[in-house]
Amino acid sequence: MSKTFEIKSPEKNLEELLKKSEITTELPVENFEDRAKDDFKEKLEIEIPNKTGISPSKALKSMSEDRRGLTVKEGLKLVIENPEVLDIKSIDLLGSRYKRDCTPTIYKWKGEIKLSAICSDVSDPMCGPAYVLKM
Secondary structure, eight states: OOOEEEEEOOOOHHHHHHHSOBBBOOOOOOOEEHHHHOOOEEEEEEEEEOOOOOOHHHHHHHHHEEEEEOHHHHHHHHHHHHHGGGOOOOOEOOTTTTTTTEEEEEEETTTTEEEEETTTTOOOEEEOOOOOEOO
8 A cells, every 4th residue: 555645846956955944964965866857747746655675776677657766856845745754664766866876765763854875775674665656
């Protein structure tokens, strides 16, 4: 079973989006890069499957054509508008990457929301992907 959310399209500037939120990162933002092209539609429909413990590389290989992974900006916007999503699980942002081989992830730790990155072959029982549904 999964949950679906609708979000407004995010700002195009990652640094501005981080400044507007209470989300922190210790990583240099210039090292985040989009794999997927941001749709920048007025609204995006986001699906968050309950399944966790899938490595980003396996999730990317098994993705169907009717969905794509969230970019960092879309993930931040999702969490800003719906912070409760992180009560479901930490979210791997498959539509972006950090440096060459890592996948960005958003998680909650001790009440704070953080943006970080994990190795793409690591599976964490607390993490899993979220998807933009293509319409």
